[in-house]
Amino acid sequence: MGNTGHLHPKSVVRAAIAAERRELADVLAGLPASTWDEPTLCTGWRVREVVAHMSLGFRYSLPKVAAELVRAGGSLNRMTDRCARKDAADFSTEELVGFLRDNADHPWKPPVGGFVSALGHDVVHGLDITVPTQVDRKVPEDRLRILLDAVDPKGFKFFGAQLDGIQLRATDLDWTFGSGSPLTGGAQDLLLLTFGRKLPAGRLEGPQADRFVLS
Structure with a gap:
């Protein structure tokens, strides 16, 4: 993600992060026990693995992260998968929810992108859970705006997003991105596309919508 500090002050972004973590904790605490074993938009991870991953940055010291990376042969993907499992x-599940709630104000952020990326981490992984499990949660517009303002094609490769020749058009916010064949949907669904996710059928419209549907 690009640096959008000039658009959104750090204090605003950090307040959004804290609110998102607390609200997600409430959502997760209310899930039926069986839902914790349902698949998410993160391939191979159930709800419980995604929630475990979301709190890794709070629970692992930098030396522990480094040690886990060495164990994984330097592969960040292998490391995060092993730790999540x-x-x-x-x-x-109560402990996993607690990690999120108790660390609402934790200053963790990814190595790149600062607090905006930390907000993206929480929002997108929350949607990874709520979209496939059909939890009716809409991310507040102010948080979506921070993330949509930060959408940057430079990050598409990292997340495996293939959006060349596509223009994203939100149906619920005044937001478009890119140029080419129109692809319309809710803003939070379009945000997921920029993070390389595919979605359940019926959430997108456009000539190339089928490319972005879960198989």
Whole structure:
């Protein structure tokens, strides 16, 4: 994500992060036990693995992250997958929810992108859970605006987003991005596309909508 500090002050972004974590904790606390074992938009991860992953930055010190990276042969993807699976097995769902709620104000942020990327991490992984499990949650517009303002094609490759020749057009906000064949949908669904996600059928419209549907 690009640096949008000039558009959104750090204090505003951090307040959005804290609110998102607390609201997600409330949503997760209300899930039926069976839902924790349902698949998410993160391939191979159930709800419990995604929630475990969301709190990794709060629970792992930098030396521990470095050690896990070495164990994974330097692969960030292998490291995060291994840790998510281990932690999902080691902690109860109540503990996993607690990690998110208790660290609402934690200053963790990814190596690139600062607090805007930290907000994106929480919002997108929350949607990874709520979209496929059909939890009716709409991310507040102010948080979506911060993230949509930060959409940058430079980040598409990292997330595997293939949006060349596509113009994203939100149906619920005044927002478009890119040029080419129109692809319309709700703003939070379009945000997921920029993070390389595919969506359940019926959420997008456009000549190339089928490219972005879960198989």
